[in-house]
Amino acid sequence: MSDARADILHRIQSRLRGGPVGEATATALGERLRAHPRSLVPARAKELDRPARITLFIAMAEEVQATVARVARAEDAPAAVARYLAERNLPARVVLTPDPRVMELPWRETALALRAGVAHDTDTAGVSGCFAAIAETGTLMLVSAPDRPTRNSFLPETHIVLLRAEDITGFYEEAWDRLRAACWTGAGFAMPRTVNFVTGPSRTGDIAQKIELGAHGPMRLHIVLIDDAAPA
Amino acid sequence: MPGERVGLLVTCLVDLFRPSVGFAAVKLIEAAGFSVEVPMAQTCCGQPAYNSGDRKSAQAVARSVIEAFAAYDHVVVPSGSCAGMVKRHYPTLFDDDPVMQDAARRLADRTHELVSFLAQAPGTRIDARYDGVATYHDACSGLRELGVKDAPRRLLAGVAGLRLQEMASAETCCGFGGTFCVKYPAISDRMVSDKAADIEATGADTLLAGDMGCLLNMCGKLTRRGARVRVRHVAEVLAGMTDEPPLGQS
Amino acid sequence: MEATSRSFPANARRALADWGLQDALHTMARQGFAVKRAQAAARLPEFETLRGLAKDMKNEVLQNLDFYLETYERAVSAAGGVVHWCRDAAEARAAVLTICRTAGARIVTKGKSMIGEEIALNEHLEAAGFEPVETDLGEYIIQIRHEPPSHIVAPAVHLSKEQVAESFRATHRDLDPDRPLSEPRQMLDEARALLRRKFLAAEVGITGANFLIAETGSSIIVTNEGNGDLTQSLPRVHIVLASIEKVVPTLEDATLLLRLLARSATGQEFSTYTTVSTGPKRADDLDGPEEYHVILLDNGRSALLGGEMQDMLRCIRCAACLNHCPVYGAIGGHAYGWVYPGPMGAVLTPTLIGVGEAGHLPNASTFCGRCESVCPMQIPLPNLMRHWREREFDARLAPAAARYGIALWSFLALHPRLYRFVAEAAARVLGWCGMKRGRFRTLPLAAGWTNVRDMPAPQGRSFMSQWAKRR
Numbered sequence: 001m002s003d004a005r006a007d008i009l010h011r012i013q014s015r016l017r018g019g020p021v022g023e024a025t026a027t028a029l030g031e032r033l034r035a036h037p038r039s040l041v042p043a044r045a046k047e048l049d050r051p052a053r054i055t056l057f058i059a060m061a062e063e064v065q066a067t068v069a070r071v072a073r074a075e076d077a078p079a080a081v082a083r084y085l086a087e088r089n090l091p092a093r094v095v096l097t098p099d100p101r102v103m104e105l106p107w108r109e110t111a112l113a114l115r116a117g118v119a120h121d122t123d124t125a126g127v128s129g130c131f132a133a134i135a136e137t138g139t140l141m142l143v144s145a146p147d148r149p150t151r152n153s154f155l156p157e158t159h160i161v162l163l164r165a166e167d168i169t170g171f172y173e174e175a176w177d178r179l180r181a182a183c184w185t186g187a188g189f190a191m192p193r194t195v196n197f198v199t200g201p202s203r204t205g206d207i208a209q210k211i212e213l214g215a216h217g218p219m220r221l222h223i224v225l226i227d228d229a230a231p232a
Numbered sequence: 233m234p235g236e237r238v239g240l241l242v243t244c245l246v247d248l249f250r251p252s253v254g255f256a257a258v259k260l261i262e263a264a265g266f267s268v269e270v271p272m273a274q275t276c277c278g279q280p281a282y283n284s285g286d287r288k289s290a291q292a293v294a295r296s297v298i299e300a301f302a303a304y305d306h307v308v309v310p311s312g313s314c315a316g317m318v319k320r321h322y323p324t325l326f327d328d329d330p331v332m333q334d335a336a337r338r339l340a341d342r343t344h345e346l347v348s349f350l351a352q353a354p355g356t357r358i359d360a361r362y363d364g365v366a367t368y369h370d371a372c373s374g375l376r377e378l379g380v381k382d383a384p385r386r387l388l389a390g391v392a393g394l395r396l397q398e399m400a401s402a403e404t405c406c407g408f409g410g411t412f413c414v415k416y417p418a419i420s421d422r423m424v425s426d427k428a429a430d431i432e433a434t435g436a437d438t439l440l441a442g443d444m445g446c447l448l449n450m451c452g453k454l455t456r457r458g459a460r461v462r463v464r465h466v467a468e469v470l471a472g473m474t475d476e477p478p479l480g481q482s
Numbered sequence: 483m484e485a486t487s488r489s490f491p492a493n494a495r496r497a498l499a500d501w502g503l504q505d506a507l508h509t510m511a512r513q514g515f516a517v518k519r520a521q522a523a524a525r526l527p528e529f530e531t532l533r534g535l536a537k538d539m540k541n542e543v544l545q546n547l548d549f550y551l552e553t554y555e556r557a558v559s560a561a562g563g564v565v566h567w568c569r570d571a572a573e574a575r576a577a578v579l580t581i582c583r584t585a586g587a588r589i590v591t592k593g594k595s596m597i598g599e600e601i602a603l604n605e606h607l608e609a610a611g612f613e614p615v616e617t618d619l620g621e622y623i624i625q626i627r628h629e630p631p632s633h634i635v636a637p638a639v640h641l642s643k644e645q646v647a648e649s650f651r652a653t654h655r656d657l658d659p660d661r662p663l664s665e666p667r668q669m670l671d672e673a674r675a676l677l678r679r680k681f682l683a684a685e686v687g688i689t690g691a692n693f694l695i696a697e698t699g700s701s702i703i704v705t706n707e708g709n710g711d712l713t714q715s716l717p718r719v720h721i722v723l724a725s726i727e728k729v730v731p732t733l734e735d736a737t738l739l740l741r742l743l744a745r746s747a748t749g750q751e752f753s754t755y756t757t758v759s760t761g762p763k764r765a766d767d768l769d770g771p772e773e774y775h776v777i778l779l780d781n782g783r784s785a786l787l788g789g790e791m792q793d794m795l796r797c798i799r800c801a802a803c804l805n806h807c808p809v810y811g812a813i814g815g816h817a818y819g820w821v822y823p824g825p826m827g828a829v830l831t832p833t834l835i836g837v838g839e840a841g842h843l844p845n846a847s848t849f850c851g852r853c854e855s856v857c858p859m860q861i862p863l864p865n866l867m868r869h870w871r872e873r874e875f876d877a878r879l880a881p882a883a884a885r886y887g888i889a890l891w892s893f894l895a896l897h898p899r900l901y902r903f904v905a906e907a908a909a910r911v912l913g914w915c916g917m918k919r920g921r922f923r924t925l926p927l928a929a930g931w932t933n934v935r936d937m938p939a940p941q942g943r944s945f946m947s948q949w950a951k952r953r
Contacts, residue, residue: 005567008726008780012548015788021549029549033697033731039535039738042528060751098768118768121682137752146766150715154708172737191561191698191760193770194715199752202708206620206636207666208643209509215619216674216681217708217755242945248909249938251945270949272902276895281888283849284880285871289892296896376851405808409848411884414930416846418495421934422812423848452935455921463938480938482920 060138064200312374518749557699913942
């Protein structure tokens with residue numbers, strides 16, 4: 001393998017400039033990596049205040065067939081989840097990601113059958129929190145962790161996400177900044193295994209160009225938006 | 233600016249098939265206040281060689297065109313593809329010859345497709361009448377290399393009696409593509425058939441465009457299909473010179 | 483995949499006569515990706531500016547590709563992953579097979595990967611006794627039909643729902659043969675259930691990568707179905723197939739390209755699932771693969787650097803060029819004869835399988851330029867196709883008749899007096915012969931033209947001869 005590595009790098013270098021990058025260039029490129037400059041951010045997502053971010057997020061999310069329900073307090077989320085499932089005649093049972101911010105809510109005040117942990121194929125609905133959301137495209141940002149298994153966002157037919165309004169950013173670069181800050185170790189920025197950007201429920205157009213939801217991932221994506229600044 | 237000298241690059245297809253387009257171009261350019269000359273040393277812009285991969289021949293032909301048209305304030309071309317060849321491609325033909333490259337750039341800067349030239353010239357007055365419903369085909373090179381889209385429509389709006397009926401997919405290629413239409417005739421036929429169907433669907437009695445290659449292609453298909461559509465180069469209508477039979481008719 | 487690009491003209495004629503395919507292509511033209519892309523681009527005022535920025539960013543990367551690949555490899559290793567550098571398809575296949583054997587794999591689930599097609603991975607996995615299962619619905623459908631993809635984003639776009647149903651009945655034999663399968667919904671539900679079992683049983687999951695990020699050692703996949711995520715999260719081993727030009731410097735740079743990708747491909751603001759993966763699961767993660775391997779493939783890419791075709795390495799495989807190409811729109815993807823169809827295929831295929839095999843592809847274009855006008859990375863596709871024509875011309879690969887014809891024309895063009903003489907003679911003769919009807923139904927030596935269209939007759943004198951008389 002190291003032969004192949006040396007060979008490929010050698011080919012690249014000889015076609016570009018006859019040798020490795022010069023020291024000055026390497027320094028400059030390294031600087032650029034450290035600085036990770038932003039490119040052009042679409043005006044629609046820039047300089048939005050909190051109410052505008054929320055409005056844009058909801059509009060974009062609903063455009064891609066996610067549904068959004070607003071509650072004023074995190075404590076109201078379990079009831080909102082139970083209501084959502086009942087309204088659609090879906091089984092009243094959920095698997096919760098063992099994320100403390102999800103687990104600490106008053107689930108037992110609902111009549112939902114509860115499980116916590118890694119989702120199984122037999123789970124019909126999964127509830128997770130999310131790290132952030134991006135108003136620009138109505139997208140949720142979920143980040144893997146010891147208490148946040150990735151498959152919970154994909155296996156159950158219904159995926160319900162608890163999103164706090166203050167976690168809605170305007171645009172992607174703001175979300176990356178949040179992640180960099182959250183994942184900063186002494187030595188540098190350490191990405192988690194998986195960062196999922198989720199924009200609406202799963203879909204495909206692969207059969208006769210007709211769009212259908214629920215291809216392999218969830219058929220339904222429901223967002224419970226916890227907005228304590230909203231009028232009651 | 234009026235008073236300036238224009239060299240007309242008549243193009244091989246106009247020269248061979250439809251000289252009346254060349255005379256219409258002369259009339260329009262003179263009416264806009266320019267004097268027109270036609271250097272006799274011109275033959276072809278070099279596109280056939282260029283697009284066939286014969287770069288050497290393309291360079292040689294480009295050299296002769298650059299030389300023949302060196303003296304004019306403007307070079308005007310009644311074809312989007314030939315004008316595009318000079319403006320967009322000549323400057324890329326002489327990477328290892330800075331003198332020629334500079335000459336090519338200077339020619340490119342002074343070269344204009346006919347309708348664009350008229351649309352920008354302050355002295356242009358369209359004084360023509362054409363009774364009919366016309367649809368306009370946006371030839372690809374003119375459209376995408378030179379941005380020719382609004383100019384013909386704006387000028388045609390000044391033709392009394394003419395109503396413009398846009399076709400679906402006016403910007404879709406007609407399938408000519410130079411040697412493409414004879415190298416891949418089945419695909420070309422499909423493309424020109426789709427174009428003919430779009431033209432017929434407009435109900436227009438007239439088809440206009442700014443490129444002879446496209447016009448020959450579309451006209452040939454329309455007459456083969458028995459369609460009753462008069463096909464002309466847009467210059468003919470703008471110049472009020474529609475006494476000659478339309479393309480493909482006697 | 484066995485190439486049939488040599489037979490392009492016959493492939494194209496067959497495609498034009500295939501009514502089912504033509505139906506599918508008309509549906510695409512009427513309501514498909516091109517329509518949606520126009521809407522998405524119109525909705526984002528910054529779209530054109532982003533194209534230029536993306537081009538510049540990617541050009542910078544290519545100029546320093548070695549630096550970024552080394553940076554990328556260090557980051558992958560730091561995250562606990564392994565990079566396997568592979569010069570060609572054979573080395574890539576060998577690397578994948580070794581990993582699968584070591585993992586004791588039986589079932590190997592796959593997300594959509596054009597690299598996988600390029601190296602004919604499935605055939606070799608099967609020959610080695612593994613069961614590769616395509617999980618992207620379109621790829622699954624063509625896998626069970628033993629067909630190649632006809633579009634790089636929507637591989638089964640050429641099929642009717644009846645054809646899909648027929649394939650499902652023929653392949654899913656343990657289901658009730660009388661079950662209804664007339665609607666896409668029914669077929670999707672069937673595939674979902676079946677593939678779910680495969681997702682859960684696979685020991686190895688193989689995905690492609692839309693982008694690789696040097697800064698973090700991450701790979702990004704973009705899907706609408708979520709199949710890529712199930713492929714890469716459930717099995718014990720995750721293998722990423724990626725070619726060397728996929729690397730970008732930072733997360734922010736990837737974001738720039740992501741803003742263009744879905745809009746250009748399907749007209750969506752963003753694909754449903756955009757997933758950034760870095761290394762295997764972390765020590766205390768509840769799920770995720772235990773091994774993360776990246777097959778980093780050259781296979782002809784490095785040969786394009788520093789040359790007149792380098793721009794092609796900016797391609798992000800969005801398929802906008804296919805969706806807007808009138809030639810692709812007339813014949814579909816299979817006619818091109820290999821993995822990559824349309825304008826991008828016309829440029830890339832001769833690089834990968836040789837101009838002798840693929841020489842027709844860059845010639846089957848009118849240079850209408852629509853591909854270049856919609857390419858999010860501003861790749862000058864017609865120019866690149868012309869470069870291939872130049873190489874073919876220099877190597878005398880074009881048919882003799884064409885070469886002599888062009889040589890004759892160029893000779894005349896360089897000798898104005900002789901040209902004048904010939905042109906005037908032709909104008910007069912053809913003008914006189916065509917005088918009565920104004921057009922020719924047949925013309926000697928021009929059967930390619932007159933078989934399907936008339937040739938309008940010249941007016942009878944050349945412009946230049948008339949002008950000479952006037953002035």
